[in-house]
Amino acid sequence: MRFAKGHGTENDFVILPDPDGELDLDAATVAALCDRRAGLGADGVLRVVRTKALDEPLTGEAATAQRCEWFMDYRNADGSVAEMCGNGVRVFARYLQEAGLVGAAAFEVGTRAGARHVVLEPDGNITVDMGPVRILGPGSARLADGPVHGTRISVGNPHLACRVARPVAEVDLSAPPLLRAEEFPQGANVEVFREVASGVLEMRVYERGAAETRSCGTGIVAAAAAATPPGEDARWTVRVPGGECTVVLESGAARLSGPAVIVAEGDVRLSALR
Numbered sequence: 001m002r003f004a005k006g007h008g009t010e011n012d013f014v015i016l017p018d019p020d021g022e023l024d025l026d027a028a029t030v031a032a033l034c035d036r037r038a039g040l041g042a043d044g045v046l047r048v049v050r051t052k053a054l055d056e057p058l059t060g061e062a063a064t065a066q067r068c069e070w071f072m073d074y075r076n077a078d079g080s081v082a083e084m085c086g087n088g089v090r091v092f093a094r095y096l097q098e099a100g101l102v103g104a105a106a107f108e109v110g111t112r113a114g115a116r117h118v119v120l121e122p123d124g125n126i127t128v129d130m131g132p133v134r135i136l137g138p139g140s141a142r143l144a145d146g147p148v149h150g151t152r153i154s155v156g157n158p159h160l161a162c163r164v165a166r167p168v169a170e171v172d173l174s175a176p177p178l179l180r181a182e183e184f185p186q187g188a189n190v191e192v193f194r195e196v197a198s199g200v201l202e203m204r205v206y207e208r209g210a211a212e213t214r215s216c217g218t219g220i221v222a223a224a225a226a227a228t229p230p231g232e233d234a235r236w237t238v239r240v241p242g243g244e245c246t247v248v249l250e251s252g253a254a255r256l257s258g259p260a261v262i263v264a265e266g267d268v269r270l271s272a273l274r
């Protein structure tokens, strides 16, 4: 099976080109591909499939994806399905560009959170219109070193973005955060963030379905939204362990800009994966 490997601020993905939807990608295969010792290693898988070949109903929030030629079928490293991935959609767009599957510098990508408009910027970054950012109210979690309190936010997928007083490097993210099922029936990605200068946040994340990653695009947007006074527009630079991205919040929606690179292409033996 052909594959590519790419990352956006070191949030890394195995990319599987499957234009005609012929691949039966089960959770065990995804987990084996993402295994960093016995597989290729990644935080998630991006299956590149034509929307018309997708064997899945696109209803509700996902319905606008029907108008897109290409669909990002996102899977977490543990094999679970997720609605959206902010770094993944940039890497997906870079793959489409480099594989010659799109000709324009601006186009839409289908996701389970709906169509997402992307722009390949002249400076090499990619900007994604991340859609509506929904503030759902307060929430809390228990981390390995104690409780954190924050804001429940949907960026298509669920987040708990928590402002902390200490440097984020000191927060213990070695264990899965304990969440309350009534607050997060589908689980959540948990961000800890701190404002380190005017308009600049530092952030770390524990991702649903993956553990701590070096960046999370939807998490970056969630942290920026949690850091912004209600009803205001804002622009943030968000530093994560794998680099930095920019978020512009405007009228309840967000644009995310950052790098996306393809670093390898090759063949993987699916039959050899455990």
Ligand SMILES: N[C@@H](CCC[C@H](N)C(=O)O)C(=O)O
Residues within 6 Å of the ligand: 011, 044, 076, 081, 082, 083, 084, 085, 086, 087, 088, 157, 158, 189, 207, 208, 209, 210, 213, 215, 216, 217, 218, 219
């Ligand atoms: N890394 C992604 C988010 C991937 C999905 C997430 N783990 C979830 O289950 O919601 C990003 O860059 O947004």
